Amino acid sequence: MANLGLFVSVEGGEGVGKSVFTRNLIAKLEAANLPCMMTREPGGTLIGQQIRTIFMTPPDGETIEPLTELFLVSAARHQHVLKIQDNLTRGTHVICDRFTDSTRVYQGAIGGLSEDLIERVVATSTGGIEPDVTFFLDCPPELALSRLAQRDSLTEDGNRYDSGGLRLHQTLRGAFSELGRKFPDRIKCIDASQSPEAVLDQAWSILVKKLGDALDS
Numbered sequence: 001m002a003n004l005g006l007f008v009s010v011e012g013g014e015g016v017g018k019s020v021f022t023r024n025l026i027a028k029l030e031a032a033n034l035p036c037m038m039t040r041e042p043g044g045t046l047i048g049q050q051i052r053t054i055f056m057t058p059p060d061g062e063t064i065e066p067l068t069e070l071f072l073v074s075a076a077r078h079q080h081v082l083k084i085q086d087n088l089t090r091g092t093h094v095i096c097d098r099f100t101d102s103t104r105v106y107q108g109a110i111g112g113l114s115e116d117l118i119e120r121v122v123a124t125s126t127g128g129i130e131p132d133v134t135f136f137l138d139c140p141p142e143l144a145l146s147r148l149a150q151r152d153s154l155t156e157d158g159n160r161y162d163s164g165g166l167r168l169h170q171t172l173r174g175a176f177s178e179l180g181r182k183f184p185d186r187i188k189c190i191d192a193s194q195s196p197e198a199v200l201d202q203a204w205s206i207l208v209k210k211l212g213d214a215l216d217s
């Protein structure tokens with residue numbers, strides 16, 4: 001059965017504003033009386049949330065391997081996509097803070113796992129579900145770092161990549177940009193150095209077209 005809801009993922013490096021944008025987008029959809037659900041990865045389900053805790057805070061003294069990370073996020077994702085699919089089928093738009101592109105970037109470009117392995121595990125864990133549109137929030141690493149510095153590092157959204165420094169942020173940006181070139185129909189690059197309102201406006205103008213297409217089909 002065709003999905004009635006749109007599946008939207010939000011991607012980009014640390015501190016570019018994904019979580020703020022995701023919340024703002026949900027508020028905008030709600031204001032338009034459109035059924036929607038906000039979710040995130042890793043997480044999205046109770047099991048996924050438990051896996052997120054392992055992923056984000058591995059015990060001191062033990063390094064988490066990229067392959068372990070791949071299986072952890074993929075296990076959480078498998079649980080999650082069932083819930084996402086259920087919502088899409090019922091006509092709820094799903095906005096997901098990070099999804100498979102983060103796996104491609106963090107476990108692939110940064111972790112060094114092969115594209116072939118990642119794509120096979122992604123395909124198996126998702127059953128082939130892909131976002132209808134992915135917003136890649138793109139901004140200079142220096143700006144993302146300064147935003148992170150301002151954000152309370154003890155909040156729940158702080159994470160273990162935050163301290164990675166400029167070089168990591170440059171690598172993240174390059175890897176997400178490359179994915180944008182690889183999947184130009186799905187991934188839409190948004191200038192995240194703008195104000196939250198302008199970021200939302202730019203994405204919304206893309207989304208209304210997709211919503212229109214979905215309503216027409």
Ligand SMILES: Nc1ncnc2c1ncn2[C@@H]1O[C@H](COP(=O)(O)OP(=O)(O)OP(=O)(O)O)[C@@H](O)[C@H]1O
Binds near residue numbers: 013015147157
């Ligand atoms: N467009 C924006 N302009 C200025 N500040 C912003 C903007 N978007 C987000 N911020 C601020 O930048 C900080 C990081 O934002 P946010 O937590 O949404 O980033 P994130 O991409 O979700 O980070 P992470 O990858 O760590 O989850 C927050 O303090 C937030 O208030």
Ligand SMILES: [Mg+2]
Binds near residue numbers: 019020097
């Ligand atoms: Mg966030």
